Amino acid sequence: SQKIEQNSEALNIQEGKTATLTCNYTNYSPAYLQWYRQDPGRGPVFLLLIRENEKEKRKERLKVTFDTTLKQSLFHITASQPADSATYLCALVISGNTPLVFGKGTRLSVIA
Amino acid sequence: DAGVIQSPRHEVTEMGQEVTLRCKPISGHNSLFWYRQTMMRGLELLIYFNNNVPIDDSGMPEDRFSAKMPNASFSTLKIQPSEPRDSAVYFCASSSGLAGAYNEQFFGPGTRLTVL
Numbered sequence: 001s002q003k004i005e006q007n008s009e010a011l012n013i014q015e016g017k018t019a020t021l022t023c024n025y026t027n028y029s030p031a032y033l034q035w036y037r038q039d040p041g042r043g044p045v046f047l048l049l050i051r052e053n054e055k056e057k058r059k060e061r062l063k064v065t066f067d068t069t070l071k072q073s074l075f076h077i078t079a080s081q082p083a084d085s086a087t088y089l090c091a092l093v094i095s096g097n098t099p100l101v102f103g104k105g106t107r108l109s110v111i112a
Numbered sequence: 113d114a115g116v117i118q119s120p121r122h123e124v125t126e127m128g129q130e131v132t133l134r135c136k137p138i139s140g141h142n143s144l145f146w147y148r149q150t151m152m153r154g155l156e157l158l159i160y161f162n163n164n165v166p167i168d169d170s171g172m173p174e175d176r177f178s179a180k181m182p183n184a185s186f187s188t189l190k191i192q193p194s195e196p197r198d199s200a201v202y203f204c205a206s207s208s209g210l211a212g213a214y215n216e217q218f219f220g221p222g223t224r225l226t227v228l
Contacts, residue, residue, distance in 0.1 A: 032214060034216065041221075041222075042221060042222070043116075043203050043205070043219025043220055043221055043222050044155070044203075044217075044219050045219070046216035046217065046218070049214060049216065051214070089155065098211065099145065099157055099160055099168065099211040100157070100211075100217065101157070102147075102154060102155040102156075102157075103154065104153075104154035104155075105154065105155075
């Protein structure tokens with residue numbers, strides 16, 4: 001079965017720096033990856049989607065890369081702010097009608 | 113739009129009792145998902161429906177769990193009898209298109225279940 005690993009349980013960075021979160025997967029190559037943000041006591045909120053034939057996707061201060069050779073996706077937040085503090089989940093779909101499989105998430109804390 | 117609505121938000125019950133969680137998806141969405149989230153196992157898919165029909169229930173832990181979607185605007189997840197290990201946050205999510213389609217999922221606020 002598909003296995004997803006997200007780097008470390010928590011990541012602390014200084015405000016203004018770039019946060020980089022990692023999502024590694026094994027076995028099958030996903031058709032696409034999604035990234036979600038989850039705040040305490042709330043459901044996940046969709047941020048970005050990247051397809052297998054895309055290398056990079058950007059949205060404002062967010063950037064996602066997808067390396068099918070390394071079986072890895074990187075999620076970057078540039079000029080990070082304390083409001084970016086949350087848990088970030090990656091999720092992947094193998095193909096067709098298979099549903100999303102989520103990683104356990106990485107908790108990001110941006111320190112002012 | 114009010115988003116995905118779940119009720120109750122919190123549920124505390126005793127072992128052996130029946131628990132029913134409710135979900136109203138976003139109007140127009142034809143896929144509905146039930147997830148369970150714990151610290152140990154993260155976010156796990158329990159079951160998903162497409163056009164009110166259960167497509168994949170392989171994530172349902174055991175026969176004590178059942179889910180229904182009688183119409184496009186309502187779904188329930190029932191646990192009978194409940195056990196302490198069922199304690200978790202249960203999320204409902206909806207999306208347009210099929211489960212693997214290139215569409216984001218919209219999550220509800222979740223139901224925090226505690227079984228004593």
